[in-house]
Amino acid sequence: MDTTFTVEGPRVFFSIGPVTITETVIVTWIVMAIITITCIVLTRNMRVTNISKKQAIAEFLVETAEKFVRNNMGGGHRFDRMIPFVAALFSTSLISNLISLVGLRNPTADLSVEAAWAVVVFIMITAMKIKTNGLGGYLKGFTTPIVVMTPFNILSELATPVSMACRHFGNILSGIVIDGLIYWALGLANAALFGLIPGIVGKVLGELPILKIGLPAITGLYFDWFTGFMQAFIFCMLTVMYIYNASQAD
């Protein structure tokens, strides 16, 4: 039994020149495939009346996404174009957070992923601000309330994507670390406990991960399920709120 505990970054499967294909990218593809196949299955044989359970789920998902975006972005239809983006962000984030349940490494436990999402959102926020206030107004916004504040305003502006990315990444990574620690500790405890039985019986039982059954499922309820939902929700909530706030003139 390994008595040291390590958490590794995403594996690099192969590189083509400077392009590296990591575990993160591969698992992201799997996540995308899951989401897309789910959508295709849910929206097959849709009917206008007498709908199936699948169709009810599909309609519920669409209506929930629309309600989420509209309720948090002023209530109107102005930001309806954001709905598929937010839905994509939420579904990818959620399934990426939960995919550790089937033993794959979360793509969201790679800072590159959250950084990419946060940068996209940051560009959208900035574009919205410039569209609302004009380029001059946007730049002038940094000098408020007084010119001396400019560096701090720039910092706080940049802090938005950084905090969004790091919050999501940190939560998921900590989930991985804690899950790994629990498994590792239970493995050690297992070996120690059944190692007390003398002879071959103790050796075999010590190698069987008996104690690993049960407890990780309960802790996983929080670290995988709850955190997974929460972080996906928070990321999307911040996205729509920041973009909506950016659309309101200062």
Next chain:
Amino acid sequence: MATEGLVSLDLWTFIATIINLFIQMWLLKKFLFKPVHKVLEERKKLADQQIEDAKAAKAEADSIRAEYEKNMANATAKAAQIVTDAQKQAQKRADQIVQQAEQQASSMKAEAAADIAQEKKKAVNEVKDQIGGLAMDIAGKVVEKEIDPNDHRKLIDEFIDKVGEAS
């Protein structure tokens, strides 16, 4: 197998993630939002259609009802008219019959009176003739001489008149 740092930024993962996010957005649009919106739209259309149909049916029912009520009113008026006409006609007919009867009665009365007058006249004439004849006979017996009716016409008539007056 090589691994990346636990907290690291990889440019290609970064780029791939951005592209993947937008691909995912497109996929969701195509495979979830579009079909669901289509169905919702169709359902809305169906509901609207049903409401329209219901409205049309109600309008039709209303117009039918109005027509029915109008017809009913007409029918009532017509019935009243018919009854009035019938009453009028009956009254007229009754009046006519009574009038006719009265006329007939009065004409019969007049006829009867005429008959009576004629009979009376006839009887008077007969009596006059008889009395004339008798008077002639008596006068003949008295004067023993045949009285020529032609010669004594004046005398006879005078006599008869006197008898008539006496009678």
